[in-house]
Amino acid sequence: MATNAAVVPMLEPGHPCFNCAVRELAVCGVLESAALRAFKESGPTVHHQAGETIVFEGDEAQCVYSLTSGLLRLSKLLPDGRRQIAGFLFPGDFLGITLEEDHAFTAEAIAPSTLCKFPRRHFEAFMADHPALERRLYAVAAHELAAARQQLVLLGRKTATERLASFLLMLDGRCHAARGGDAIELPMSRADMADYLGLRIETVSREFSTLRAGRVIQLITRQSFRIIDRERLEQLADG
Amino acid sequence: MATNAAVVPMLEPGHPCFNCAVRELAVCGVLESAALRAFKESGPTVHHQAGETIVFEGDEAQCVYSLTSGLLRLSKLLPDGRRQIAGFLFPGDFLGITLEEDHAFTAEAIAPSTLCKFPRRHFEAFMADHPALERRLYAVAAHELAAARQQLVLLGRKTATERLASFLLMLDGRCHAARGGDAIELPMSRADMADYLGLRIETVSREFSTLRAGRVIQLITRQSFRIIDRERLEQLADG
DNA sequence: CGACGGATTGAAGCACCTCAACGGGAGTGG
DNA sequence: CCACTCCCGTTGAGGTGCTTCAATCCGTCG
Numbered sequence: 349m350a351t352n353a354a355v356v357p358m359l360e361p362g363h364p365c366f367n368c369a370v371r372e373l374a375v376c377g378v379l380e381s382a383a384l385r386a387f388k389e390s391g392p393t394v395h396h397q398a399g400e401t402i403v404f405e406g407d408e409a410q411c412v413y414s415l416t417s418g419l420l421r422l423s424k425l426l427p428d429g430r431r432q433i434a435g436f437l438f439p440g441d442f443l444g445i446t447l448e449e450d451h452a453f454t455a456e457a458i459a460p461s462t463l464c465k466f467p468r469r470h471f472e473a474f475m476a477d478h479p480a481l482e483r484r485l486y487a488v489a490a491h492e493l494a495a496a497r498q499q500l501v502l503l504g505r506k507t508a509t510e511r512l513a514s515f516l517l518m519l520d521g522r523c524h525a526a527r528g529g530d531a532i533e534l535p536m537s538r539a540d541m542a543d544y545l546g547l548r549i550e551t552v553s554r555e556f557s558t559l560r561a562g563r564v565i566q567l568i569t570r571q572s573f574r575i576i577d578r579e580r581l582e583q584l585a586d587g
Numbered sequence: 588m589a590t591n592a593a594v595v596p597m598l599e600p601g602h603p604c605f606n607c608a609v610r611e612l613a614v615c616g617v618l619e620s621a622a623l624r625a626f627k628e629s630g631p632t633v634h635h636q637a638g639e640t641i642v643f644e645g646d647e648a649q650c651v652y653s654l655t656s657g658l659l660r661l662s663k664l665l666p667d668g669r670r671q672i673a674g675f676l677f678p679g680d681f682l683g684i685t686l687e688e689d690h691a692f693t694a695e696a697i698a699p700s701t702l703c704k705f706p707r708r709h710f711e712a713f714m715a716d717h718p719a720l721e722r723r724l725y726a727v728a729a730h731e732l733a734a735a736r737q738q739l740v741l742l743g744r745k746t747a748t749e750r751l752a753s754f755l756l757m758l759d760g761r762c763h764a765a766r767g768g769d770a771i772e773l774p775m776s777r778a779d780m781a782d783y784l785g786l787r788i789e790t791v792s793r794e795f796s797t798l799r800a801g802r803v804i805q806l807i808t809r810q811s812f813r814i815i816d817r818e819r820l821e822q823l824a825d826g
Numbered sequence: 827c828g829a830c831g832g833a834t835t836g837a838a839g840c841a842c843c844t845c846a847a848c849g850g851g852a853g854t855g856g
Numbered sequence: 857c858c859a860c861t862c863c864c865g866t867t868g869a870g871g872t873g874c875t876t877c878a879a880t881c882c883g884t885c886g
Contacts, residue, residue: 424736424737426745426826427826428826430826432743432744434736434739445729446729447730448733452737479718482721482722482725483721485725486724489729489732490684490686491686492732493728493731493735496732497661497673498691499739500673500742501665503739503742503743503785504671504742504782504784505669505785543743544743546742546744586665587665587667
């Protein structure tokens, strides 16, 4: 969460990462200019439309990625079609924290997305040469682990109301550092929210309606909302 | 899961870790004799009875631990008493993968347990000096992350039957490398299973009964069972 | 032996799901 | 500019899987 955004050196014009908006957020933030250039040049920049799959569950993990813009979902499918979304990836997030042979989850673009793609062999060699990168990746993994475990509490023990309230607060924290009555975007469909929260679409929709009726949130459009009563929302989120 | 158990050097008698049964499994496995000695001597060995708490959720994370014997549970409590267990720690597991100030989960002993305790400051200094340790810890974190995400699927989308079947198979894989009709221990109470699986005690009990009635498992005692029909159990686990 | 705590079983309730109909905004074509 | 359509989201009514509440069982320990 708290990134060491303090000391990220300015890059010279012409550097391949000069215009990167998320360098400080991403794992790249720990590399200085020359190393970062070599790192970036070890792989291409790729674009994906909404709906496209970046990696398939079960595929061999040959590359890792850094998301620079857009939005991804990490999901898993049961044989009969039930789906669980393990998490969303926002700009600055890293895709491919694993030491297994294969990807355990499918990663799909929800919005048009841009990613820096790195062959895993190069990436691992680079990690070995740059302990700061390895340390940073450990920090990311530890943070993801904490988030996943927090989500276990939500899925195992929270009611539908509590789940949606928690989710909305998470979105608020994730999307805007700026607070205070601002519009918060809902960048994914109700189906994606449902599969993330372990609910059905209809239940998510009903809970939105209830929160709206209770003057806790305001639905500006179907894709954005405003928190009216944050205190109440936080109460609802924790039971 | 797959540990690099291949190349773990023999220790000389008198080494503080000479008798450690889980050295190869634990993060310690990557350190050679002298470094391991220094590492071990940076903190005490502590014992806890079943029911005792090792770290409290919200407490400052001053130490990290390596579990050498016994069994711990990692749990979180909601204000009204609902509890979710995020995972169990078996011998060889590491407690304290976090870079946050505070522990996010409570860790309690379920069985009499022995832990190597390390002041976090020493531990982090040691990591900085021993890249292999850091790499190993990253591997552990990545593995825990994968396990937690797998558990998200269970909690978000699986039925009670599927949850218990998955859990029993996990126990089988975790406790014994030796297979084939062997007795598998259930080292925790029904309440702990329930809080891990996002169910109620009664539901866990009913599902045990159903599996038993269907000749899928045999309950030897209340604390141990045998898999009669593994194929069927695996079918049940995945839906 | 008697009491206690964990586990099992039974019966009734409820939160969320399923199935179904409807609504509304975006894109398309006339 | 409007009508049509499609898709996503919302709302309603009924069903169900798990929970809740309660009684009983059983192994352990005093």
